[in-house]
Amino acid sequence: DQQVKQNSPSLSVQEGRISILNCDYTNSMFDYFLWYKKYPAEGPTFLISISSIKDKNEDGRFTVFLNKSAKHLSLHIVPSQPGDSAVYFCAATLHGSARQLTFGSGTQLTVLP
Template identity: 90%
Template sequence: DQQVKQNSPSLSVQEGRISILNCDYTNSMFDYFLWYKKYPAEGPTFLISISSIKDKNEDGRFTVFLNKSAKHLSLHIVPSQPGDSAVYFCAATAQGGSEKLVFGKGTKLTVNP
């Protein structure tokens, strides 16, 4: 029962171009979404989040877009840098609900110089 799906296991982009990572969810109770970034042999680190009352949140080179009707969110990284190469996890939660985060399987992003 995958409530959060990241259907692309990997993505490769050129340095300076845009990276778009996608995430779909099935639980309509989810109303808060977070992206985490993970380097090998390290724990995930929080990147950016969005509440369901918004459809866009921006932080520097990172922008998250939320389409509630499609139950879809995406993370845009512009411009992509080699240091962005990592696994990106999408996570979702129902704030008034069980207090737990549900994670996707992750997408491995490789940014080529």
């Protein structure tokens, strides 16, 4: 039962363009969402998060959008850089269980020079 889904296993984008990574969830009790980035042979590193009381959070080149009615969030990276090439994981937590992350399966982003 995958409560957090990343349906695109891979995405290729030209350097300088926008990268859009998508994530869907099924549990309406999720109220906090996070994006992690993972390079090969390293652990995931926190990128950006959003609370369900917001619909947008921005940090530099990274913006996360949350559509609660559609149970959908997306991560926008603009402009994309070759160093952004990594696996991006979407994760969610339930209200009152801030420690219990439920992860998606990840999307491999490749930014082409």
